[in-house]
Amino acid sequence: MSDLDSFTCETCGDEFKAYEDAAAATRGYCSPACQTEGEGLA
Numbered sequence: 001m002s003d004l005d006s007f008t009c010e011t012c013g014d015e016f017k018a019y020e021d022a023a024a025a026t027r028g029y030c031s032p033a034c035q036t037e038g039e040g041l042a
């Protein structure tokens with residue numbers, strides 16, 4: 001049994017799997033690097 005869901009990264013468009021309640025899933029980025037770029041904090 002798994003709670004993993006598929007999400008599409010907001011920055012690079014890659015599909016990634018994460019737990020639906022994980023931070024990555026909530027934010028919609030596959031990695032910290034994509035999150036930084038997506039939020040314009042780079």
Ligand SMILES: [Zn+2]
Pocket residue numbers: 009010011012013014029030031034
């Ligand atoms: Zn990404």
